[in-house]
Amino acid sequence: MSYFTELLHLKLRPRLASPQAVEDVRQETFTRVLATLRKDGTLRQPERLGVFVNSVCNNVLLEHYRSSSRHQPIESDEQPDLPDTSKDALDTVASKQMEDRVREILLKMPERDRSLLKAIFLDERDRDEVCRELSVDREYLRVLLHRAKLVFKTEFVKQVGDGLRL
C-alpha cells in the first residue's frame, strides 16, 4: 500500500490543485482496488497489479474532473478528516539524513548548477527563461538532475529499505 501511495502521489500532485483532492482520489483508488481483489479473490494476472492500480486511478481521476466541473463544493462547518501526515521519529531521522546528503551534493555543484536547480524547483520560474539566462539548454538541466539523482539514490535506497518491495 505504501509503495503505491507514493507512486500515486507522484502521479496526482501535478494534476490536482489541492492536497485534499489528491488524498480523495488516492483513497478512492485503493478502495476500488481492494474491493475488486476481495470480490474476485485474486487478480487474474498478479504481475499486472501495478498497471491495474494505475488504470483504476485514471478512472477515478476522470470522474473527479467531471464532478469538479459540474458543481462547486459546498462549504461545510465540519472539519475535514485529513490524513495524519505527522512523521514518526524514524521518518524524521531518515528525512534529516537525506537532507544532509542532498546538502552535500548541492555544495559540490558549481554555483551555476545550484542556481539552476534553485530557480527551477524552489523559485518555480519558467524553465526556458532560466535556461536562457544561465546559457544552458534543457538537456543540460535534465542531465544535471539525472546525475544528482544517481548520487543521491544510494542514500535514498538506504533510507527507504523495505519500501522497495510491493
Next chain:
Amino acid sequence: MDHNEAVERMTAERYLLDELTPDLREAFEEHYFSCTECALDLRAAAAFIQSAKVVMPRLSVVPEAASSSSADQTEEDDPEATTFDTKKRSWFDGLRKVFSTPAFAMPVFATLLVIISYQNFVTLPALRSAVSEARQPRLLPWSSLYPAMRGAAPTAILVSRKQDFVVPIELDKQQRYASYTFSLYDSAEKRVWTTTSAVAVQTPTPSCAAFSLMVPSAGLKAGSYTLAVNGITQQGTQVELDRRAFDLHFID
C-alpha cells in the same frame, strides 16, 4: 514503453520536469507502476527535489545571518553553516581577508604613495633633464691620444667629472672590418667598459677614416687608462688595431 527506452531517454527526469507529451506521460505512468526500477528512479529523483527545496534556502543565505535568524535553530545547525563557510573559503580568500584589513592596508598604501611620489618628483624629472641635456649641442674637451709605446709618457687628460671627453680615432678604411670594439682598461689591466660599433667607413679621405669617440667621465677615477681598438672581421675574428694610453685627471 519498455524499461530500456525509459532509461535511455531519462524519462523519469523528463516526467518530473514536465517535459513529456500527454501520451508519453500516460505511457510512462503505466510503466512505472509495474517496473520497480523505474519507480525507484522516479521516487529518488522526486525525493531529491523535495529535499533540495528544504535545503536550498539555507544554502543561499549568509551563514551568520542564517544561524541567528530563527529561534528554532539548534547548535546542530551551526556545523552546517560552518561546513558551508569552510567549503566556500579558499586560501586566497583568507589571504584577501588579511590584505583588506586597515592595519595591513594603510602602511602598504603609504609606502606605495612614497615610492610613486619619489618617482614622479625626483627620478623622472632627473631622467628627463639628462635626456634633454644629451640632446643639446655642447662643447666637449678634445684630447689627442698617442699610441701606447714602451717608455713613452701617457697623454694627460684634464676634465670635469660632470663632463665627457672626446678622443679622435683613426680607422683604416681599406681593412673593411665588419665592426670595431673600443675597450677601456685601468692601470691594473682590468676592463672598465667595452663597446662595439659597426662603422660605415666612408669618408672623403682616401686612406683613413677619422672619428671621435666620446668617453663618459662618470664612473671613472683619476688614474692611468688604456684605450684599445679592435676590429672584428666578417668571420668574427678580433684583431687589435691600436692601444692608446692616457692619464685622467679631474679638475673638480
